[in-house]
Amino acid sequence: MSTSSVSKGCFVFKPSAKKKKTPSLEDYFLHGCDAAEHRETRFKLCQELWDQIKADTEVLQDELNRKILDSLLDFTRKCSFTRQHSDWAAQMRASEIPTAALVLGVNVPDHDMTFQSLSDLLQQSVSPHVASVQAKECGALKHLMKRVLERLMGTAVTVDDDEEEEEAEHANTPLHKSVHCSLSTLCDWYNAKTKKSSSDTPGKKRSSPVREDPQQPPVVIIFKDLEAFNPRVLQDFILICSRYIQRLPLMFIFGIATSPSTIQRILPHSVSSLLCIELFQSLSCTQxxxxxxxxxxxxxxxxxxxxxxxxxxxxxxxxxxxxxxxxxxxxxxxxxxxxxxxxxxxxxxxxxxxxxxxxxxxxxxxxxxxxxxxxxxxxxxxxxxxxxxxxxxxxxxxxxxxxxxxxxxxxxxxxxxxxxxxxxxxxxxxxxxxxxxxxxxxxxxxxxxxxxxxxxxxxxxxxxxxxxxxxxxxxxxxxxxxxxxxxxxxxxxxxxxxxxxxxxxxxxxxVVAEAPPCVEESLTSPVKNLGKKTDLFQLQKTLLEMNETRRAKKLSPFExxxxxxxxxxxxxxxxxxxxxxxxxxxxxxxxSSSATVRRHLNATPRTSIQAALNSPYYYLQNNSLITEDGSVSNAAPDICVVYKLHLECGRLINLYDWLEAYSTVVSAAEGNNPDSDSFGKVDEVKHARFIRAVSELEFLGFIKSTKQKTDHVARLTWGGC
Structure with a gap:
């Protein structure tokens, strides 16, 4: 897009109203089929069959997880019921937080479905206040607090003082609402929610304090991957929550992939003693x-x-x-x-x-x-x-x-x-x-x-x-x-x-039938003859007779x-x-194509990267990249040229020589005259392109810096060109 303005300025180009249509699975299927006949019918059969398999799989997984999910629901109901009655202090100490340790196994990709089902069931039958957090989004305590409050309250949460001042200026704007990141804010929000739900209940007069009100659902926080959490962050969060347990009915669910001993490894006794832990074991992944x-x-x-x-x-x-x-x-x-x-x-x-x-x-x-x-x-x-x-x-x-x-x-x-x-x-x-x-x-x-x-x-x-x-x-x-x-x-x-x-x-x-006496006699009579002096032929004959008599033994009715x-x-x-x-x-x-399944599911990234760097044509589909002898064209991307040149070097690569060779190849690709004085000379543009390509190779793990020589890099690949 260009402008006709003479002066310099900033121009805004609005995107077109027509959005580019993303190709669907059906488009890929129909355009890439090996045979044109019955393409639509084949795709329809494939889609119907997969929908049936998917539906049966979901039903099967719900049935397999039903027992453990029902146990967790009973646990949360029991803890909620205990807290709402006077025997709360008798059942557990006032500072203990009910915690369910859910051991799911090392099949981590399957955990998301289990936690999603658990979260849905909790929201439907136990409490609408459920929040799930993962370690990758909770690197610090303030991030963990922010994620928990945002998912429970459904509003923006501020963390730093600078953000508070900035958002205070927009406090009068109805579209921008935020709250302070603290558990006291969550307590106030929870009390307001419970009062509102209790006042909305028809035919009920409110004359008791909030704690004695039966309409107090627990606040459930699910830690999906306990092993991946920063131990210090988790410890501080539990210590803070224990201070608010009298005001807020908190409840934790720990998702554990390895062993229940992980809790003792991550949390010291001073922190784990603040939790009332009950263990739940899911069905093994092999079953x-x-x-x-x-x-x-x-x-x-x-x-x-x-x-x-x-x-x-x-x-x-x-x-x-x-x-x-x-x-x-x-x-x-x-x-x-x-x-x-x-x-x-x-x-x-x-x-x-x-x-x-x-x-x-x-x-x-x-x-x-x-x-x-x-x-x-x-x-x-x-x-x-x-x-x-x-x-x-x-x-x-x-x-x-x-x-x-x-x-x-x-x-x-x-x-x-x-x-x-x-x-x-x-x-x-x-x-x-x-x-x-x-x-x-x-x-x-x-x-x-x-x-x-x-x-x-x-x-x-x-x-x-x-x-x-x-x-x-x-x-x-x-x-x-x-x-x-x-x-x-x-x-x-x-x-x-x-x-x-x-x-x-x-x-x-x-009663087992008795063997005939004649069989017994025939078995014992040859044995008696073995005690007499005999030759090798007679011994062989006697043993053969014994073998035949054993075969002729009458089988019992059961046999x-x-x-x-x-x-x-x-x-x-x-x-x-x-x-x-x-x-x-x-x-x-x-x-029957096991190679195709293995290539897609059990991929080898390094092999694929090396194949792409050696043969960029098969990935870019540019005719100028076609070569007959298997070498890389000088018109290939910079990283392909640099990779090909590094294969011609030894264990240590001189960066200056590498740059000179790269500049020569690039000059030939640009069509410069080989006899000219500027052919192969390094300018700023070529130098920057070379540095970027070398950095990409280092990121991919093909080279590394070395302390042996300051102007050299060490090669991490085997073989030559």
Whole structure:
């Protein structure tokens, strides 16, 4: 924007009324899709599926936090009731502040949702006066006091005397109201609030003082991250609050991520003795994750699935990085978005009826994609020659077959998860958990390979054949309870057969049948002959006879039924727990790009920065930055040029030589004549640009200053150009 004025002056340019529209997720999705067909349908299915997963996740998290939140609500109600009655001094000392120590675990990203739910519940059922503070906004005592008062009173709060004088000049302005930052101000505000609420109550005469009025809700202050607070600031704040506890019904909630001993570490005894602390323990993050996986992943209700490698990446990030269930759910969301964005056939990843309708609407290019799927090619190879020809040439016939395959894929998922739970129930009772302690471990194993091909599965079956009668009956009863509610013909038949086996086991007599005497004689007679003098051949013959007699030993009725039950379970596993890759059209529902998920969720910032400095074209998309030999163009940004030059140096870099080389490159980029005297000379502009680029490299951690030589910097990277 320019002006036509001749004289110097200050000009104001008002922004245009039209605001630039921020691109939405739908715009990114539609413009970046791999295939143009059904883009809107795919985005709609993705959005609906994610909304359903998000709603179920929120309900699940509310259920998991309900117990701890209800306990906290009961604690706040009890403390409020105790204070409002005459037995306040008998319950606790007059200077003690009721405090709830809430141990949430190290999954810090999940704490915000818990505290938000807690704050909402407190405001709805206990007290409207609730304030939440974090350590990053309370570096000093005055900042902590200011945040607490602002969030409780809903008005501006002044801290310094200069600010008070400045705001006193605007005191008559109705739009500018502020109060002094002190707890006495909060007490006056609280008394005015309680008097107003009591006077507004219809049919009630006020004849008692404020303290005896039952309409005195507590003032709750939530410290979200106790470990991060400055101990001195926290100590001073508690000491000040203890002086006002007779006038103000204060209550604290400490959010603790590590251990309750943090309170003793941060607060000395003289301060912690002013708190009446009660401990509350939340559900562990691993149990939370197990519940989320059980309700969202191990269910046939959601057609979208993750393959073994993607599941392993998400679980590994959870276990080795943040323990955050919230981030795990975000990872599922990322995989969901990437699947519908990159897979044109994801239009079939929806409910059964909708998927069957979408099959009939597939275009010619979509049908060709189906023919190119690895799972479909394996399916075609197993068919008769005429059927192979029809599937390759007849589009109408292909659609009919695809409908049948979609139904079979739904049946596979409906039968897979109940059998998975049954196998997990049986194997978790075994010592050392041969197939994993958590069901997610068994699920990942089944996704990667047929579970019956593992040695751990064979050892688990051998251990199950050693179970006692009562243990086996208990495990089979749990399997019956798992299969009973499943609406599937195969699962109903399995449930009936398992019930029959269970009934036979319960009807067995407790007395073990005696072994036949002939078997005993056959076992002992060869042993008697071992005492006689014999040769090696005779000894081998005798041992073989003993082995055959042991094999011919008659099994008891319980052992027969036990083997029959375990063989039945083994048959169910081999029938229904085949890997998803063996199912035709599994690519429609399963997302398999683990590298994409790892790159987005488990990023390596240093590698990304080095890639950007080496190849700025891929980030800036400027054609002048394209180079063939992998070198950086002289037209690249200053930091890229300086970075490339520093790779050619040793451990110590001479700043003057570095500046001279930079000036030469920049002069060539500006198009100066190499033969001129000014070519490569350092001026003020080049010097300033060089200093800024070097400072940026130092900030990024590529170089550092050194005391060995004053005009040198030390290089912190490895390798050369």
């Amino acid at each position: 939370h994750l197990a519940t989320v996986i059980d309700k969202l992943i191990l269910t046939p209700h959601f057609p979208f699935k993750l393959n073994g490698k993607v599941m392993q990446v998400l679980v590994s990030i959870f276990l080795y990085h943040d323990f955050s269930v919230r981030n795990f759910i975000k990872g599922v969301q990322l995989a969901l978005l990437e699947h519908f964005h990159s897979q044109p056939l994801s239009v079939l990843c929806c409910k059964k009826k909708e998927a069957l309708l979408n099959v009939m609407q597939l275009s010619q290019s979509d049908l060709e994609r189906i023919r190119q799927l690895p799972s479909f090619e394996r399916y075609v190879e197993k068919q008769e020659p005429q059927e192979q020809l029809n599937l390759s040439t007849d589009d109408t016939h292909l659609k009919v077959v695809c409908q049948k395959l979609v139904k079979e894929l739904r049946k596979y998922h409906k039968n897979y998860y109940p059998i998975l739970r049954c196998l997990h129930t049986l194997t978790t009772s075994l010592p050392r958990y041969p197939l994993g302690k958590q069901i997610r471990e068994l699920h990942i194993t089944c996704l990667e390979k047929n579970v019956w091909e593992y040695e751990e599965y064979q050892s688990a079956m051998k251990l199950l054949k050693m179970l006692a009668k009562d243990e086996l009956i208990a495990l089979l009863q749990r399997c019956v309870e798992i299969l009973q509610p499943v609406k599937s013909k195969k699962m109903k038949n399995a449930w009936v057969q398992l019930e029959e086996l269970l009934a036979k086991l319960k009807q067995l007599d407790t 027969v039924l036990r083997n029959e039950a375990l063989e039945f379970i083994d048959g169910l596993v081999k029938t229904h727990l085949a890997t998803p890759e063996s199912q035709t059209l599994n690519e429609v529902c399963y997302y």
